[in-house]
Amino acid sequence: MHKRFLGVTVLIWALALTACGNMKSTAPEESTAEEEETVAEEDLTARSYLTGLPVTQEALQKRPLAVMLNNIKEGCPQSGTEDAAIIYEAPVEGRITRLMGIFEDYTKVEKIGSIRSSRDYFVYFALEYDALYAHFGQATAYVGDLLNSDRVDNLSGAVSGIEKPAANSFFRSSDRKPPHNVYLDMKGVTKDIEKFGYRTEYQEGFTPKFTFATEGTDEEYASLKDASVLYPGGKSSDAANGYSHVQARFEYNPEDQLYYRFQYGDKHIDETTGNQLAVTNVIFQYCHGEVRDENDYLAFGCHGDNGYKVQVFTGGKMVEGTWKRESDNTPAQYLDKNGNPIKLNPGKTWVCIIWDEYGQDVVIE
Numbered sequence: 001m002h003k004r005f006l007g008v009t010v011l012i013w014a015l016a017l018t019a020c021g022n023m024k025s026t027a028p029e030e031s032t033a034e035e036e037e038t039v040a041e042e043d044l045t046a047r048s049y050l051t052g053l054p055v056t057q058e059a060l061q062k063r064p065l066a067v068m069l070n071n072i073k074e075g076c077p078q079s080g081t082e083d084a085a086i087i088y089e090a091p092v093e094g095r096i097t098r099l100m101g102i103f104e105d106y107t108k109v110e111k112i113g114s115i116r117s118s119r120d121y122f123v124y125f126a127l128e129y130d131a132l133y134a135h136f137g138q139a140t141a142y143v144g145d146l147l148n149s150d151r152v153d154n155l156s157g158a159v160s161g162i163e164k165p166a167a168n169s170f171f172r173s174s175d176r177k178p179p180h181n182v183y184l185d186m187k188g189v190t191k192d193i194e195k196f197g198y199r200t201e202y203q204e205g206f207t208p209k210f211t212f213a214t215e216g217t218d219e220e221y222a223s224l225k226d227a228s229v230l231y232p233g234g235k236s237s238d239a240a241n242g243y244s245h246v247q248a249r250f251e252y253n254p255e256d257q258l259y260y261r262f263q264y265g266d267k268h269i270d271e272t273t274g275n276q277l278a279v280t281n282v283i284f285q286y287c288h289g290e291v292r293d294e295n296d297y298l299a300f301g302c303h304g305d306n307g308y309k310v311q312v313f314t315g316g317k318m319v320e321g322t323w324k325r326e327s328d329n330t331p332a333q334y335l336d337k338n339g340n341p342i343k344l345n346p347g348k349t350w351v352c353i354i355w356d357e358y359g360q361d362v363v364i365e
Helices: 003-021 033-043 120-127 140-148 186-196 356-361
Strands: 065-069 086-092 096-103 132-135 154-156 170-172 182-184 229-231 249-253 258-263 281-287 289-291 298-300 309-314 317-324 333-336 349-355
Touching: 065 120, 086 120, 086 298, 096 120, 120 140, 120 298, 120 349, 140 154, 154 186, 182 186, 281 356, 289 356, 298 349, 309 333, 349 356
Parallel strands: 065 132, 086 349, 132 154, 281 349
Antiparallel strands: 065 096, 086 096, 170 182, 229 249, 249 258, 281 309, 289 298, 309 317, 317 333
16 A cells, blocks of 8 residues: 555544444444444545545535634744644745644644734635634734625634624633733634534535545656755745745655654644644745735735746645636636646645745745
């Protein structure tokens, strides 16, 4: 079995044990583990829209939650990041980055945070997945109207500029100083979703963003350029592209075919588990960027068909192409040089929004 699919087998096994443990059964008590695994595997008849991994039909329809996450050094490490199916990273004012995690079964995540404020371009990325959107604070002048509109199913703290705060969704921890100590209360999130009457399933006609490879297509990109170490902001720590000050990089491990994340001169870990963050796919999506005002608030182009570059890293290879996006509620498409959808390997994905005007800073080895 190809190494990449070992992770799927382990996932199926873990889900099998959980699912069977929660089921009422009339089978004899001495039923074997093999029988229990077979029952669970039969339930995993669908593939996640976010990861391409096996899920139940019920889980497939569950709408994800997008969460704004602190990435300033004083707010690290974050909690819950290891559970995110997808992580978006983009520059913000001060020329550092902020993260947005997209979570499938968010009610089962122990702790997510610390939570930070919204920027409009993150909202537009969340809309690609028909996601609920959670944040604490916002750049009101640039995103307030969008957040308060019926275009976004928004979960926000009770802060200035928010017309409909989510009273139950957030709490402050005592182990960090404000503003780096806000976290999601997952039971409270469920209460607020019910209170606001938000959908909990994907909208009718939802279009998945990613195209995933299936077993047997491992050699499709075999002849492409190797890419083992990725620096979205280059190797310098004083450039103005956002990633440089964070010292962000990804290192590919051919043994498990995962890209391991580093920042601030060390491993990027999840505080809850202590594990280093690692993903199956990394995407550099190049977008036009502008400085909006004297506070260094930024804007990024999230739509259009302008031939902007995309680099997809999967299986140790780099697939180059372009991206396009038609509207707020349709996802960006990543297309190779022949105009075909670029295929990801099943697993988690990290999307770096690259400020195109600083694109020359990117280093790939």
